Amino acid sequence: MTDLLAGLNPEQLRAVTWPAKSALVLAGAGSGKTRVLTTRIAWLLSTGQIGPSGILAVTFTNKAAREMQTRLATMVPVNVRTMWIGTFHGLCNRFLRSHYRDAGLPQTFQILDSADQQAAIKRLLKSLELSDEKFPPRAVQSFINGSKEAGLRADRLPPALNLYEAKLVELYAAYDAQCRREGVVDFAELLLRSYELLSANQALRQHYCSRFSHILVDEFQDTNRLQYAWLKLLAGDGGSLFAVGDDDQSIYAFRGAEVGNMRALLNDFSVSEPVRLEQNYRSMGNILNAANALIEQNDGRLGKNLWTDAGEGEKIRLFEAYSDGEEAEFIIDEVRSLKRDGFNLSDMAVLYRSNAQSRLLEHVLVNAQIPYRIYGGLRFFERQEIKHALAYLRLIANPEDDNALLRVINVPARGIGARTVEGLQAVSREQGVTLWQAACASGGGRTAAKLGEFVLLVERMRERGRELPLAEAVSLAIDDSGLRAMYEQDKKEGEERLANLDELINAATGFMPDEPAQALTEFLTAASLEAGEHQAEAGSDALQLMTMHAAKGLEFDAVFVSGLEEGLFPHENSMNDGKGLQEERRLMYVAITRARQRLYLSSAQSRMLHGQSRYPIRSRFVDEIPAELTHDLSAKVKAPAKTNASTSASWRTAPKVGRVAADNSQGFRIGQSVEHAKFGSGVVINAEGGGEDVRLQINFAEHGVKWLDLRYAKLSAG
DNA sequence: TACCGGGCAATTTTT
DNA sequence: TTGCCCGGTA
Numbered sequence: 001m002t003d004l005l006a007g008l009n010p011e012q013l014r015a016v017t018w019p020a021k022s023a024l025v026l027a028g029a030g031s032g033k034t035r036v037l038t039t040r041i042a043w044l045l046s047t048g049q050i051g052p053s054g055i056l057a058v059t060f061t062n063k064a065a066r067e068m069q070t071r072l073a074t075m076v077p078v079n080v081r082t083m084w085i086g087t088f089h090g091l092c093n094r095f096l097r098s099h100y101r102d103a104g105l106p107q108t109f110q111i112l113d114s115a116d117q118q119a120a121i122k123r124l125l126k127s128l129e130l131s132d133e134k135f136p137p138r139a140v141q142s143f144i145n146g147s148k149e150a151g152l153r154a155d156r157l158p159p160a161l162n163l164y165e166a167k168l169v170e171l172y173a174a175y176d177a178q179c180r181r182e183g184v185v186d187f188a189e190l191l192l193r194s195y196e197l198l199s200a201n202q203a204l205r206q207h208y209c210s211r212f213s214h215i216l217v218d219e220f221q222d223t224n225r226l227q228y229a230w231l232k233l234l235a236g237d238g239g240s241l242f243a244v245g246d247d248d249q250s251i252y253a254f255r256g257a258e259v260g261n262m263r264a265l266l267n268d269f270s271v272s273e274p275v276r277l278e279q280n281y282r283s284m285g286n287i288l289n290a291a292n293a294l295i296e297q298n299d300g301r302l303g304k305n306l307w308t309d310a311g312e313g314e315k316i317r318l319f320e321a322y323s324d325g326e327e328a329e330f331i332i333d334e335v336r337s338l339k340r341d342g343f344n345l346s347d348m349a350v351l352y353r354s355n356a357q358s359r360l361l362e363h364v365l366v367n368a369q370i371p372y373r374i375y376g377g378l379r380f381f382e383r384q385e386i387k388h389a390l391a392y393l394r395l396i397a398n399p400e401d402d403n404a405l406l407r408v409i410n411v412p413a414r415g416i417g418a419r420t421v422e423g424l425q426a427v428s429r430e431q432g433v434t435l436w437q438a439a440c441a442s443g444g445g446r447t448a449a450k451l452g453e454f455v456l457l458v459e460r461m462r463e464r465g466r467e468l469p470l471a472e473a474v475s476l477a478i479d480d481s482g483l484r485a486m487y488e489q490d491k492k493e494g495e496e497r498l499a500n501l502d503e504l505i506n507a508a509t510g511f512m513p514d515e516p517a518q519a520l521t522e523f524l525t526a527a528s529l530e531a532g533e534h535q536a537e538a539g540s541d542a543l544q545l546m547t548m549h550a551a552k553g554l555e556f557d558a559v560f561v562s563g564l565e566e567g568l569f570p571h572e573n574s575m576n577d578g579k580g581l582q583e584e585r586r587l588m589y590v591a592i593t594r595a596r597q598r599l600y601l602s603s604a605q606s607r608m609l610h611g612q613s614r615y616p617i618r619s620r621f622v623d624e625i626p627a628e629l630t631h632d633l634s635a636k637v638k639a640p641a642k643t644n645a646s647t648s649a650s651w652r653t654a655p656k657v658g659r660v661a662a663d664n665s666q667g668f669r670i671g672q673s674v675e676h677a678k679f680g681s682g683v684v685i686n687a688e689g690g691g692e693d694v695r696l697q698i699n700f701a702e703h704g705v706k707w708l709d710l711r712y713a714k715l716s717a718g
Numbered sequence: 719t720a721c722c723g724g725g726c727a728a729t730t731t732t733t
Numbered sequence: 734t735t736g737c738c739c740g741g742t743a
Contacts, residue, residue, distance in 0.1 A: 061732060089733045113733075187733045222732090255731060354729050356735085376731095417719075529733065549730050571729055587730080610728060611734035 004042055004075060008035075015275045016040045018242065020049065020213070022235075022269035024220070024262060025244040028306045029291075029593035030282030030555065033244055037218055038068055040242065042075035044214055052078045056212040056234065057085040060219050062530045064553075065090065068218070081514075084212070088227055089187055090529055092194040096185075099204065103197045106183040108397050108521045110404075111528035115382065117141060117186045120403055124175055127429055135171065143168045144175055148188035149226045149256045151195065182402050182434060188226070195230045209236030220245030220265070224256040232268065241269055247302050248295050251549060251587045253579070262302060280306045280593075282555050284313020287599050290625045291592045297624055298582045306593070315631040317600045320618060324563075324607040328364040330633075331560050334600060335370060335543060338558055345371060347557040349544040351591050353569040357562065358545050360608075365543065375546035380532030385487065385497040386504055390527055392477040395458050396465045397520050400434040409439075409454060412486035416454060420447045457481070470519045471509040478505070548591040559595035561588070564603040565616035588621045601625075606697075613697075668696055668715070677714045679706065 005013060012032055015025045016039045027033035041057060044050050059065045065087055069080040084091060093111070096103050112120060121137045121144075147157060154173035160166035179185060185193060198205050215235055217223070220243035223231070235241045243265055250259040265271065280288055288306040295301070317334075321327035331350055338348060350361060358374055365372045380386060388411055394404035410416045427438040439455050442448040461480055465473040478484050478501050487494040487501070511526070513519040534550075544556065551559075563569055569588070574580035592599060603618045668674065672684045682700035696715070697707050708715065 087733065111733090114731090190733080252731075254729085356728080359735085413719080531733085547730065568729095573729060583730095608734075 004039060004046060008039070009279050011275060011277050011279070012036050012039075015244075015277065016043055018275070020240055022240045022265070022271050023242050024265055024271050024274040025242070025277060026274040026302055026304050027244050027246055027277045028280060028304055029246065029249065029590070030280040031277035031306070032281060033218075033246075033277065034064075034067060034071065036277065037216060037244055038071045038075065041068075041072055041214075041216065045076050045078060050214055052083045054211060055083060055085075055214050055216070056091070057083070057216040058091060058218065058231075059085075059087055060222055062087055062090070064218055087529070088230075089190050092190040092230075093525060093529065095194050095208075096190065096197070099197060102201060102204065103193050104180075105185065105193070106398070108183070108518075110184045110394055110398065110401055110521075111190065111525055112179075112184050112186045112403065113382075113528050113531065114141075114187070115387075116184075116403055116528075119406075120178065120184075120186075121171075121175060123402070123406065123425075124171065124178055127425060128171075128174065130167075130171075135167070140168065140171055140175075144172050145186075145188045146256070147172060148186075148192045149224045151192065151226050151229055153192075178402075182400055183398055184401060184403065191226050191230060195226060195233065198230070198233050205233065205236075208234060209239060212239075214240065214242065216242045216244070218244055221247050221250040221259050221262055222252050222257045223261050225258055225261075228258065228261045228264065235269070241265065246304075248298070248304065248586055249552065249590050251552065251583060251590060253583055274302060276304050278304055278306055280308045282596055283308065283593060284310055284597055286312050286315055286629045287592060287595050290316055290599070290629050291589050293626050293629075294585065294592065294621060294624045295589045298585055314598055316625065316629055317598070318622065318630050318632045318634065319600065319602040320632075320634040321602065321604045322606065324360055324604045325364075327562060327602050327604040328360050330602060331361070331562065331600070332364055332368050332370065334560070336368075338598070343557050345541045345543045346373075348560070349546065349551060349554070349556040349558075349594065350560040350562055351546060351548045351551050351594070352562050353548060353571060353587075355547060356609075357568075361545060361562075371540055371542040372545055373542040375534050375544070375550045377534065379534055380500070380503070381527045382531055383497075383500055385483070385500055386527075388483055389474070389478050389481075389501060389504055390524065392458075392461065392481045392483070393465075393474065393520065393524060395436075396462050396473065396477065397524060399436040399458055399462070402428075402435045405435050405439075408481065409435075412482045414454065414482075415450045416447070420451065423447070424451075465520075470511060470513070470523055471505055473520065474508040474523075475505050548587050551594050552590050555594055555596055557596050558598040558600070559591070560600040560602060561591045562602050563607070564601050564619035564622050565607065566619055567614070567616050568607070568609075569619055569621070585621065585624075601630075613699075668710075668717075672717065674698060675716050676700065676708070682706075 015036050069085055073080050100107050118137050118141055121140050125132050154169050157169055160169055247259050247262050285308055292305050319330050391404040391407040394401045424435050424438045428435050439451045442451045487497045511523050513522045570581055570584035574584050601622055607614050668684055675681055679700040682698040684696050684698055
């Protein structure tokens with residue numbers, strides 16, 4: 001017990017040993033948040049205040065849940081698998097599986113991931129003969145999810161303001177009906193259904209409320225309305241909620257996160273003051289001071305100041321490049337030099353605001369032969385071949401799953417074309433039956449014969465699959481469906497896809513179901529709820545590339561925050577209202593606080609975006625960092641005063657006036673107006689080279705953007 | 719059924 | 734510039 005609490009700082013200790021009432025722990029970046037959370041659970045258990053079944057611990061990601069479980073297992077001798085530690089969705093799934101009848105769900109209900117949900121919506125639109133021009137599936141999806149996250153069913157929504165909205169509400173109702181028919185639930189539904197069941201069923205609610213006397217929540221600033229309502233319901237009247245979060249790291253408002261839940265908690269659970277964890281164990285002082293100064297610009301904060309006893313450390317390195325290309329080169333040069341100094345590539349990260357920015361970096365990294373790893377992109381269970389195989393498995397579990405049926409009814413091609421499928425859908429619509437039932441009932445004729453073969457195939461797979469161990473059932477689905485044969489034919493990508501399918505069989509082999517009788521359902525659930533790694537192959541030492549969002553929760557010795565330009569970061573879509581801008585600033589705060597020792601902030605004066613050159617000005621976020629904390633590496637040429645043209649627009653058609661283009665640019669400067677004999681008048685927007693060999697990029701009014709070599713071009717000042 | 723080309727949009731994302 | 738989606742054609 002004393003061991004457990006040893007080494008905690010006073011605030012951590014205060015949080016860990018907080019009495020059995022609600023608390024809000026304001027946990028700064030790198031302040032030992034996970035440690036506090038796990039140690040509190042261990043402390044509650046080992047002091048006998050509560051048994052393992054009395055604790056509910058919620059996270060947002062599977063990774064965080066696993067980490068909590070692993071660390072807890074090293075602290076106290078409990079079976080963490082039996083404890084209710086998991087993601088919101090994982091725990092709601094568990095709850096709904098135990099009470100599927102009360103929840104009005106089939107025992108083997110399947111979970112739709114985002115892509116599945118969108119497919120279901122497209123199908124619905126088609127069946128209602130609504131064009132997806134007028135009702136973009138994405139928009140319908142976000143309307144449905146938004147409503148669910150507000151806790152509202154279609155019949156409870158406020159009256160529609162116009163016909164369009166009324167139609168959306170109708171679609172929402174129809175979508176829910178379709179899901180019910182097919183025995184599937186989407187992500188938001190997991191939460192809403194759990195919430196509704198708990199509020200409607202008093203006995204159940206009382207049971208869980210008295211059982212979970214300690215509810216702990218991680219990343220509380222990311223909770224949405226429904227999640228908060230669910231927590232409140234579970235905590236009950238006298239219940240306690242131990243919430244850990246950081247309002248300054250709230251960067252997910254765009255997907256429904258409500259920072260306001262933090263203040264709401266203080267009020268709703270009568271917490272007088274948050275516990276602040278402000279001592280940082282990650283970064284050097286200059287980095288923290290930069291972060292503190294930056295975030296100070298936001299208002300409405302709960303307030304917190306990070307500090308360290310590790311010392312000031314190095315200054316923050318600024319670099320303003322001529323172009324995005326030069327910025328990339330700079331980063332790569334610095335990476336090389338850090339590597340020479342003994343840093344691992346995997347301890348360095350390049351962060352950017354949007355994924356598109358990785359392309360140029362990749363290009364330059366490939367040329368420089370520096371190994372790198374990008375976070376993002378397709379995850380294992382989202383791959384086409386895996387989704388196909390899973391669709392067959394879903395049909396084994398439940399042939400009424402129209403989504404699954406549609407996905408593979410003609411994969412591999414077996415002569416069931418679009419026309420046949422439309423016929424099936426018409427029958428299904430008219431008679432109110434699922435596609436599977438329609439297929440089973442199809443009469444004579446050639447198409448019916450093909451359908452009959454498919455029905456037979458699925459039935460055979462179901463029969464055999466039922467008796468087999470999971471891994472063999474998976475293998476059977478891949479072989480009997482013809483998927484394996486199909487990919488064996490595929491010269492281009494077949495090999496990799498086959499390897500992935502084998503990996504799926506491996507995953508099934510290693511899968512440990514809680515209830516062996518439900519192995520298949522559990523496996524499919526896990527596949528939906530944990531889409532797998534973000535293709536981050538471990539192993540070799542590689543530079544880490546990722547968006548700033550993806551970097552949350554991670555840390556590196558050296559961090560490059562790139563593309564610090566108005567319009568890009570803060571992003572032009574977010575910089576027009578105060579709320580958006582403040583969230584961007586929090587994102588900058590997150591990015592800065594990823595660095596342990598060294599932090600680079602880089603920007604470019606020209607950048608290729610959407611196939612067009614832009615000439616942005618440096619991000620305001622750079623200027624919000626006190627100059628005494630920084631060291632400008634780009635100050636080779638003294639920057640002139642800014643023109644007043646830069647005050648309104650975030651980017652202009654011409655860069656800052658006056659910067660000397662190159663050493664011997666014959667007096668031409670970026671921003672200067674020039675005349676060309678053939679192209680007419682233009683503005684110098686970029687320069688390259690030096691000495692004799694100088695090239696200028698010029699934006700001509702009549703002839704567009706051109707590179708000109710000063711040795712040949714006849715250019716004069718305009 | 720499969721491929722080509724035009725049109726068009728283009729943050730951030732876990733479950 | 735890239736990548737996706739749709740419609741037209743072989």
